[in-house]
Amino acid sequence: MSTTTLPPTEKAAPVSAPAGTTSDRARSERTLGWLLAGPALLVMLLVTAYPILQAVYDSLFDYRLTDPENRSFTGLSNYWVILTDSTWWIAIGVTVFITAVTVAVELVLGFALAFVMAKALSAIRPVLRAAILIPYAVITVVSAFAWKFAFAIDTGFINKWFGWLPGISGDTDWFGGQWSALFVVCVAEIWKTTPFISLLLLAGLAQVPEVLQEAAKVDGATWWQRLRKVTLPNMKAAIMVALLFRTLDAFRVFDSVFVMTAGANHTETVSFLAYRQTISRLEIGLGSAVSVLLFLAVVLIAAVFIKGFKVDLAQARGER
Amino acid sequence: MSRREKIWWIVAGVLIVLYALAPIAWIVSLSFKAPSDLANGQFLPTDASTENYSLILTGAASDLFLPALRNSFGICLIATAISCVLAMFAAYAIARLDFPGKKLILGTALGVAIFPVISIVTPLFNLWRNIGLYDTWPGLIIPYLSLTLPISIWTMSAFFREIPWEMEQAAQVDGATTWQAFRKVIVPLAAPGVFTTAIIAFFIAWNDFVYGISLTSTSASRPVPAALGLFSGASQFEDPTGAIAAAAVIVTIPVVALVLLFQRRIVAGLTNGAVKG
Numbered sequence: 001m002s003t004t005t006l007p008p009t010e011k012a013a014p015v016s017a018p019a020g021t022t023s024d025r026a027r028s029e030r031t032l033g034w035l036l037a038g039p040a041l042l043v044m045l046l047v048t049a050y051p052i053l054q055a056v057y058d059s060l061f062d063y064r065l066t067d068p069e070n071r072s073f074t075g076l077s078n079y080w081v082i083l084t085d086s087t088w089w090i091a092i093g094v095t096v097f098i099t100a101v102t103v104a105v106e107l108v109l110g111f112a113l114a115f116v117m118a119k120a121l122s123a124i125r126p127v128l129r130a131a132i133l134i135p136y137a138v139i140t141v142v143s144a145f146a147w148k149f150a151f152a153i154d155t156g157f158i159n160k161w162f163g164w165l166p167g168i169s170g171d172t173d174w175f176g177g178q179w180s181a182l183f184v185v186c187v188a189e190i191w192k193t194t195p196f197i198s199l200l201l202l203a204g205l206a207q208v209p210e211v212l213q214e215a216a217k218v219d220g221a222t223w224w225q226r227l228r229k230v231t232l233p234n235m236k237a238a239i240m241v242a243l244l245f246r247t248l249d250a251f252r253v254f255d256s257v258f259v260m261t262a263g264a265n266h267t268e269t270v271s272f273l274a275y276r277q278t279i280s281r282l283e284i285g286l287g288s289a290v291s292v293l294l295f296l297a298v299v300l301i302a303a304v305f306i307k308g309f310k311v312d313l314a315q316a317r318g319e320r
Numbered sequence: 321m322s323r324r325e326k327i328w329w330i331v332a333g334v335l336i337v338l339y340a341l342a343p344i345a346w347i348v349s350l351s352f353k354a355p356s357d358l359a360n361g362q363f364l365p366t367d368a369s370t371e372n373y374s375l376i377l378t379g380a381a382s383d384l385f386l387p388a389l390r391n392s393f394g395i396c397l398i399a400t401a402i403s404c405v406l407a408m409f410a411a412y413a414i415a416r417l418d419f420p421g422k423k424l425i426l427g428t429a430l431g432v433a434i435f436p437v438i439s440i441v442t443p444l445f446n447l448w449r450n451i452g453l454y455d456t457w458p459g460l461i462i463p464y465l466s467l468t469l470p471i472s473i474w475t476m477s478a479f480f481r482e483i484p485w486e487m488e489q490a491a492q493v494d495g496a497t498t499w500q501a502f503r504k505v506i507v508p509l510a511a512p513g514v515f516t517t518a519i520i521a522f523f524i525a526w527n528d529f530v531y532g533i534s535l536t537s538t539s540a541s542r543p544v545p546a547a548l549g550l551f552s553g554a555s556q557f558e559d560p561t562g563a564i565a566a567a568a569v570i571v572t573i574p575v576v577a578l579v580l581l582f583q584r585r586i587v588a589g590l591t592n593g594a595v596k597g
Contacts, residue, residue: 033419
């Protein structure tokens, strides 16, 4: 089973001084580069690296804002408390479930949307592109409310419209059970973020050389064969980048859960758990520990994608 | 393309438009339902009423909604402006100069972009309370930079890479001064990229909920999404559904208008930043 890709074309390297000899010009260019880009780098580090280090430090203390006098060093005991508590594992389970379901559905749906946009008549293409951007631009909280009200018993219409389906009746309480509530959360997330994936995939589709498609067609490949052997291998970079971004984004899910269930009925995600510990319960120590664990989980996912699936971000950006 | 195929593509197109617009149409319809009509179990109101709009614009809920709207606009605009200026310098260096920090800066931007926001909230919540930034505009603008700056750097450097910089020299050869060459040639070429980046960065800041809800406590700085999220808990309304729907429509309209006006550029900006062959 071979896949068909064009050999990578060498990009013209920027003209630079030969290695070993750093001319005055090169040195001054380097200084200017740091002067221009330095502030942005510094700000980025200040707003992320510093807080996460502070969180690591805080997580080692038994520290409650309601009782600041009794702040005491407890080492890793906060982590022990969290990791031996079922609350944490339920939150992890819910987060992984939402991430897996939304990303999988979005990838398939996003592909369908991208295909239609790529192949649609040129007359309606701008209309589709504008329409697809609307969910992207709508505030997540607004989307969550729209879906919540649509499914709610009192204000909704879903129960009435879909009452003919088995299991749905006028008084189906979607937010009363774990699975039905998570279903609605996933629907809202999928609606809101599929456009982003489909736009990335559309850009990837545009990179598939038309020559290869034509050649495969001439050789008698079916539509399905062309998709599997020509289209998908050629847009692997775009697919992996879209997957990476969406997976990490989905793993932070917070807004929809807050609006729809506020974590009730075992629908709490890891982000929500961290929020509840810190902001509602003022447990800075425990909240920091949850934050650090969430951060490590995100780093782990990114590492798996980049090392395991060999997502070459430099290649995806068009530089090497 | 055969007639049959054409019909299928049109059907698919209509489905996409329905998909994108249905929830928006629903929240608009809901916002025009009078309180007695909210539970009518139908998509459309039986009798359209603007009661909800007067409630949030002039009525009892206006002191919650209007300050939030002002905060959101102010905070998001300032955060967008700061990150665009910083990103402009960084992107220029990345696109134009040969220096070894390029990879580090783009890598850091990527790392910051995927950073779990809530992990920043916990330490900032404590720190802001100690140094008096809790529930202030700067208290939100600073963390918002973690949302807007990475995407700005990423998007703008993708745009700047496409600029034919040789034209600057060409203009100078033709007798323009350095400043003239920059102002008359480079600025018009770079402006669309900067503008698109600003729109995308503004969207992201405008969408924030986690910072807004965690680092504010009053209408002095609480932005719209956070205010909306807490409407539901406020006991001063019997049923906040209508008020939330009306407020949701008001904050959605400007963004949708921006999208429709600049869709081509936004798509280019979103995809250039992430995927580039």
